[in-house]
Amino acid sequence: MRERTRKVVYAFETTVQAMHMEACCMNGGYAGRLIPVPRQITAGCGLAWSAPWEEKEKLEQMMEQNGIKTQGVYDLML
Numbered sequence: 779m780r781e782r783t784r785k786v787v788y789a790f791e792t793t794v795q796a797m798h799m800e801a802c803c804m805n806g807g808y809a810g811r812l813i814p815v816p817r818q819i820t821a822g823c824g825l826a827w828s829a830p831w832e833e834k835e836k837l838e839q840m841m842e843q844n845g846i847k848t849q850g851v852y853d854l855m856l
Contacts (some may be wrong), residue, residue: 784831787852791822796825802844
């Protein structure tokens with residue numbers, strides 16, 4: 779079984795927003811991946827972006843620059 783680590787998880791209202799986050803992160807070389815929304819939270823589209831907690835500040839700067847809106851930001855052990 780994989781050891782759980784601290785993650786920042788961004789939830790989205792729509793799949794389009796989640797896919798935009800994925801594209802921006804892939805193009806910019808940011809860490810993370812799309813995951814199904816963890817059961818600890820709820821989100822409109824069922825997808826969330828999970829990344830190492832240490833990447834939170836860089837990701838949020840990138841999201842601001844690209845106009846990416848989230849439904850919520852969570853600190854989870856995944």
